[in-house]
Amino acid sequence: MGRRSGGEGSVIQTPNGRWAAVIELPRGADGKRNRRWRRARTKAEAQQLLRQMRDEFSQSGSISDANRTVAEAVDEYRSVRAATQGLSQGTVEQDEWPLKLIESGLGRRRLASLTVADCDRFLRAVAAGDFGQPPGDRYLRRLRRTLINVVQNELRIGSVSRNVADLAMTPTSQKKAKTMRALTADELQALMDHASGGRLIIIELCGRYGLRPAEARGVQWTDLDIDQSELTVSGQMNRRDERTSPKTKRAARTIQVDDQTVARLKLWKAEQDEMRATARSAWVDQGLVATTAVGSPIDRHSLARSLRLYCSKVGIAPSISPYELRHTAISMQADAGHSSWEIADWAGTSEAMISDVYRHRLRTVSRLKPTA
Numbered sequence: 001m002g003r004r005s006g007g008e009g010s011v012i013q014t015p016n017g018r019w020a021a022v023i024e025l026p027r028g029a030d031g032k033r034n035r036r037w038r039r040a041r042t043k044a045e046a047q048q049l050l051r052q053m054r055d056e057f058s059q060s061g062s063i064s065d066a067n068r069t070v071a072e073a074v075d076e077y078r079s080v081r082a083a084t085q086g087l088s089q090g091t092v093e094q095d096e097w098p099l100k101l102i103e104s105g106l107g108r109r110r111l112a113s114l115t116v117a118d119c120d121r122f123l124r125a126v127a128a129g130d131f132g133q134p135p136g137d138r139y140l141r142r143l144r145r146t147l148i149n150v151v152q153n154e155l156r157i158g159s160v161s162r163n164v165a166d167l168a169m170t171p172t173s174q175k176k177a178k179t180m181r182a183l184t185a186d187e188l189q190a191l192m193d194h195a196s197g198g199r200l201i202i203i204e205l206c207g208r209y210g211l212r213p214a215e216a217r218g219v220q221w222t223d224l225d226i227d228q229s230e231l232t233v234s235g236q237m238n239r240r241d242e243r244t245s246p247k248t249k250r251a252a253r254t255i256q257v258d259d260q261t262v263a264r265l266k267l268w269k270a271e272q273d274e275m276r277a278t279a280r281s282a283w284v285d286q287g288l289v290a291t292t293a294v295g296s297p298i299d300r301h302s303l304a305r306s307l308r309l310y311c312s313k314v315g316i317a318p319s320i321s322p323y324e325l326r327h328t329a330i331s332m333q334a335d336a337g338h339s340s341w342e343i344a345d346w347a348g349t350s351e352a353m354i355s356d357v358y359r360h361r362l363r364t365v366s367r368l369k370p371t372a
Helices: 043-060 070-084 089-094 096-106 116-128 137-157 185-194 197-209 213-218 259-282 300-314 323-335 340-347 351-358
Strands: 009-013 019-025 034-040 230-233 235-237 244-246 253-256
Touching: 009 043, 019 043, 034 043, 070 096, 070 137, 096 116, 096 137, 116 137, 185 197, 185 300, 185 323, 197 213, 197 259, 197 300, 197 323, 213 235, 213 300, 213 323, 253 340, 323 340, 323 351, 340 351
Parallel strands: none
Antiparallel strands: 009 019, 019 034, 230 253, 235 244
16 A cells, blocks of 8 residues: 555544544655544544545645644744744733733633634633723724734644634723823922923923823924924824824924923933933933933833822822823813813814813803893
């Protein structure tokens, strides 16, 4: 009897009385036989498995390893992604959370038996908070996309014959939306009194001038005209690579800053020059206004932690998020009696957003009387 070629197989009965479907794969470089086994209870089930294996081999040229798990697929995806996409270490670490979730929820599942229903149940469990705090809709979409990419990589290398994750549905997040609030002028001043360095600059730009946190972190010295007391908001810090990216036409704007801010910026510029001279070659020169002690951008998570610490020190409870500083600035402009159109133009947003989202304290309206 001659050698079996790739794709040929048979049904055999094992010594324990059960049945198995066995298919031959092309021999490796060492010339050794390469076979895949699928166990079954009956001969009919084994014959059906053999037909499925032959179909899989004809479509993909390989047979998935019946014992390969989702956790192994995640490890493979990590290594391939880091090697082929040239990602920085920071970006790889930021993208670890969906991979760790997949390992926790599906890691022990065998790829060969992974179904669309398994993926749906996993995503719904994450949305319900079974793996910790329920993530928002954006994070759920990202988690599903990562799961698709992991299985797609297995499809690429021939471990599976189809991507079942691609058919999974993204559930609706069950995370309770946080109610944004605005600080009073005294609370904002107390925060600024406890802050320092680049974090103080961000708090002032967001809390007094309505910049988005990403905009404030991305402000460069070339955006400032100290002599004219003007700040041009034309970019923002990109979440993925911590680089500035341009704003949309509506959001780009030039605003006036007062003498207090100008004086603070001049003092900070002198302090930053001293830090640059001390750090020398270690200084990260991106031209940013708000920086760490070595010139690097202030991380958004670090900013949020600092803000919680400042709130704790001055007795603001519950603590606020960096974005609530923008709400504070816009609410103060509404309190001052400015129209929604003026505030929207100043803050780089729409009038609908001002009236529906940002304005937290009601200002006194005109005392009109009913007409006869």
